[in-house]
Amino acid sequence: MIRRTRRAVLCGLGAGGVAALAGCTSEGDPGTGGGSDGGDGDNSDPDPETAVHQVGGPLSGPAWRREERRGLCALITEESDAAWLLREAPAETVAFVEATDFDESVLAYVESVGPTTCHDAVSFADVAVEDGTLVASAKVEGPGDETVACGQAITFSGAFLRVTTDSRPESIRVSVTDGWGETSEVTGEDGVRDPEALPGGVRPDGDPEALPASFECEREGFERHPQAYDGEVDWGGGGGVGGDDGGDTGTGDRGPLALRAVIPGDDDPASEPLSVGRGTAFRIELTNVSGREVHVGNRGKYNLEILTEAGWTEIRGGDEDATFEYTDEAIAVRPGETLAWEFEMTEEGLVEGGPHADDLHVCPDLVPGRYRFVFFGADDLAVAFDYVG
Template sequence: MTRLTRRTGMRRLAALAFLPLAACIDEPGDGADDGEPDDENGDPAASLTTDVHHVDAWSVGLDWDYRERPGVCLLIEDPDDAVPLLEDVGEGTEAFVRETDFSESALLYVESIGPDACHDRLAFEEFSLEKGTVVGEAAVVGTADDDEVCSTVLTYPRAFVRVTADPLPAAAEITLTDGNGEQGTVRSDDDAVEPDPAD
């Protein structure tokens, strides 16, 4: 059986951006962020709750260009589509995905970059649901003590966000600030994960 690698898996995820289903973190229970709909800009009749699960940062990220964008986000509506993102994670992350009821929730995967090993976490602001799109803000933050020496290696902080809403979002949009202070807006339909030219 051919092993599904992170790169081949992400090529499949990227292809989902063209389908009606949208292709859009420590251990479980480390924090939740519940947002309320915005009556002016959001969907007043929609309910929205979010649960953030941080995943240990990678030293190698997904196949996107950090020189052109601050990160990527993917909206996952089927558990099989999350499999390529679970290659190097702990049991807590696997359980978080496994316990997601995809009839009521979707998973938002967000990844950015930090300049060193100490910028290894994403901090999220409140989420809202606007015209079928889950909207939020996130920034890479440092977790080191003031006197801690940080390894100068590019680091890719990442997180899953369980989004429970009625109706479920069809897309995601995140205002993302990377560890270098560069800010931009990333969407789940950006098709930012590059295909492998050797494929």
């Protein structure tokens, strides 16, 4: 049985170097492994035993974006570390992972991209454990024969490398040469996605131009949806439910989840950033930028608020006998996966299709000001935008 864990270590390449990790193999042979001289130390092994399983397609989705980085690598120290990769894996891949004795071995999963359909394997050399770090050089292999017909298509692939050693590694570092012949070193310090490269924004700069004194509803018996979060919010990022922070994600102290408000036209230099007009369709996106699964609660667990002189006020509510209950569940968000909420900036468009849509209403009508979305189905994550009417 595969159990949830937080011990996987990911590494990826930034835009400064192109990397491809289509598989892990020995020198020139996609089906074998090999070692070479490594470092000395109490937790070192210059020549571990290796074995390779080529997956073919990318098990991550791929989780990463080729424009942001060129590869992904995971160090797997127990079977449950690979759970998020095996959801749709071929039976042979699942069998390879299950056949690994994690008391004696670890797995490295590597994945990247090449320029043709023939760039679907990687040769490995210089595999060693140096002071607790699994190191290797890897090269994406092309057709090897000019007479082979290859389709001209960007091709993602992945592979597992099994490393058997008494000196169990705790991190990973790989020098990778991709299908275009470019080389770069990858480590386990980066997450799967770069939060700075995500579309959208967190909140407008400066104070809002409009700040209403209050947001009072005159409808008889109207009761506001409760503000279910406790205290301060985490702007733009944080952890999942139950302290599920994803471990060491390499994304700073914001945690594994990144929340963004994506407004049409924000990429237009002439437009006001994070500003919407009446009837504008926009979305809120929650992305797992880390290298492991993170769990969140019911997707309906959010507040929609306006900033008034009295503070943040929920804009939705219902009749006095309305109840706002949510199921208690944990939804797994894969590395690189994005959850989205779609809205239209009208009284109806902010509740239509959402939780308790039949019972909730925006009251009073929308007024210009600063609004925010708070997802209390995770670590009270928030983004804000301005409504200009």
